[in-house]
Amino acid sequence: MTLTEQLYWGGAALIVLWLVAFGFALVATRNGEVTPEPATQEFGDDPEPPAVVSLLGNGWRGVEHAAAATLLDLAARGLVELRQPGDDPARSTVHATEAGRAAAGLPPYEQRVLDRVNARAADGGAPIGAIAFRDAKRAAAWNSSLRQEIIAEARQRGLSRFRYSRLLGSALMFSAFVPGALFTVAAVMGGHNLRAAFAVGVAPGAALAFLLGKSLRERATLEGLERAGHWAGLRAWLTAHEDFARLPPASVTVWDRYLAYGTALGVTSLSSRLLGFDSGDRRRVWSSYGGTWRPVRIRYPRLRPGFGASTKRLLYLAAGLGVFAACVAVYAVLRQPDWSVVVDAQHGDSLRRPGLVLSIGWVGSALLGLVVAGTFNRWTLLVAFLAMMPGNFASGSHGWFVDAAAHEGPLPVEFAAIAVFGALAAYFLVLACLERREAGTITGEVLRMEPRKGREAARFLVLDEGDTDLTTAWALPAASQGIATGAQVRLRVSPATRTIRSAELVRAAMPEGDRARALKQDAP
Known part of the structure; x- marks a missing residue:
């Protein structure tokens, strides 16, 4: 075995070893079991905020409904106000209060939610649906920052920690690129250029680093597991109330902080659905x-034809569709039955099969129209080839292709194509004229x-x-x-x-x- 081959095999062996070590790391750093406490309505002496409870109740995997729970908690503490003027909870409104405007010293995630509410309800209140963001990227960035702030709070309270220790995480990340280094040296020794060698070396490291990145998440501490068990007991108590899941946001005036914790624990379905801080x-x-x-x-x-098209583009489309309709019309009129012959298994003559005669005319007309419309590309030829494939299977003395090729004059499908594409050509031409206004x-x-x-x-x-x-x-x-x-x-x-x-x-x-x-x- 040559040195180059030894390097390749050594790199492959290191990948296997890395995957085994990664598997052991996943098992060793998984969360422990949460032991639910008996159903209770007590929060405890120093209860965690609903946002942090959302992280604990979701198994340290995310903070779903944390923003909605925080808003309800702010309402329970009088920093914002939720009102329901009618019977429809979706018509509820959120209002800024003097206490909320003057609030100071709040945790970053609570301040973030309060700022969002104050910004939307600055002029006398806003519908709760207006809290949602109008831009998906802005919503994603806002929620990502909220999650990081909640995780920071949970770590400060000793309830959460990074899944891997700094030493283990660094070792896994560094060793993920060692096999690629061996592959790079082997590729250079094998006569490959530096670009190819670099690609061969980076690919396995990037794949292993991707696996490592997908596993990065929070991990429970012993105290966190204990507190998660306590909140599981509160969830059981809230779940026992059949109507609790259907409580509207404005019911926070009656249920106080219980509605916030119920939303954080996923017990309420109506309030968490209505109070969305996503892209809406x-x-x-x-x-x-x-x-x-x-x-x-x-x-x-x-599905509106011509939507957003310029005058030049409309003219190109009109010309392409018109050319296709005209070519199909000319081909249908000039086509003769003797252009095709019926073939059997003992005879070739595949170019005169009825299916090919028809498909060549139609596909050729379409290709010419695409060229005129300026939309012809290399993939068009592949589609055209596939469109002509049915003609290769039309043999014998019976079948639709045989009957259609023997038909005198245009076929019904050709009449329909001429009418539809001719009308579209006229439509685009009219749009081009209207664009000149x-x-x-x-x-x-x-x-x-x-x-x-x-x-x-x-x-x-x-x-x-x-x-x-x-x-x-x-x-x-x-x-x-x-x-x-x-x-x-x-x-x-x-x-x-x-x-x-x-x-x-x-x-x-x-x-x-x-x-x-x-x-x-x-x-x-």
């Missing part, structure tokens, strides 16, 4: 633009911005003009910059394709829940 419902957003809070329903025209001007607040597939595809921009409860998204060109959710803008738009031609910033978007400006900014 993308089809129903609360807006205060115009002076009063109201829900705005949103439509996304995903003077653009309209609208002003409003950006409610949401949603991406679409493809880097060059226009994004969805939802604008609230303040005079309707139903709006349709506009197409914002992918290259547009400087527009954010919550900003007030003046847009020049083309209603025919719902395309934004230009955008002027009227008022910049304030950071949602920003601590430094939470008490000064208007509700976005």
Whole structure:
């Protein structure tokens, strides 16, 4: 065995050893068993905040419902106020209080939730649905920071710790790249260039580091397991109340902190669902633009032909569809039955099979249309080849292909294709003409911005003009910059394709829940 082969085999053996050691580390650092205490309604002498209880009750895997539980706890302590004006809990409102505005010395995660509420309820209160973020990235960043702050509190209380010790974690991370180093040396000695050797060396280390990263989480301490058992007893007591799971957020005035702890422990279903601090419902957003809070329903025209297309693009599409319809029409009229022959197993003549004669004409027309429309690429040839495959299996003296090839004049399917694609060509041509009109001007607040597939595809921009409860998204060109959710803008738009031609910033978007400006900014 050569030295190069020895290095490769040595690297492979090290990978196996690393996986074995990693498995032992997973087993050795798993959480212990939580022993639930008897059902109890007592919090204890120094109870952990609901946010920390959410971590303990979720097995140290996450802090689901921690933000909602914190909000309810703040309401129970008088720092915010929750009201339900009618019978529908979804219409509940959240209000800032003087005590909440003057609160100081709160833990970071409580201050974060309070800032978010104060920012949204700055002008006399807001619907609880308005707490949700309008931007998915902002929501993810906010919740990630909240989780880190809760974990820091749990560690400070001695209830949680990092899964691996610093020595074990460093050893696993360092040793994950040792096999790759051997592979790199072996690749260089084998005559490969440095780029290939580097790729061979990095790949296994990256894969092992990914496995290690997926296992990084919090781990219970002995005190944490004991406290988790106590809160499991409270969960059992709350679960015994059949109506507790259906309590609305405003019932915190009656249940006090029990509702907050029930939400943290996953007992309440209604309150935790209504108090969402995520990216919210993308089809129903609360807006205060115009002076009063109201829900705005949103439509996304995903299947609307020509949505967001420029005049040039519309003309290309019209030309491509027109060429396809015209080619199919010419081919259908000129096609003769003797262009194809019936073949059997003893004869080749595959190029004159009825299926191939028909598919070549149709696929060829489609390819020509794609070329004219400017959408032809290398994958188109593969699709065209696959589309012609059924023609290879049309043999014998019977079958749809045989009967269709013998038909005089255009087939019904060809009539339908000519009509549909001809109508689409006319539709795009009309849109191109409408695009030449003077653009309209609208002003409003950006409610949401949603991406679409493809880097060059226009994004969805939802604008609230303040005079309707139903709006349709506009197409914002992918290259547009400087527009954010919550900003007030003046847009020049083309209603025919719902395309934004230009955008002027009227008022910049304030950071949602920003601590430094939470008490000064208007509700976005």
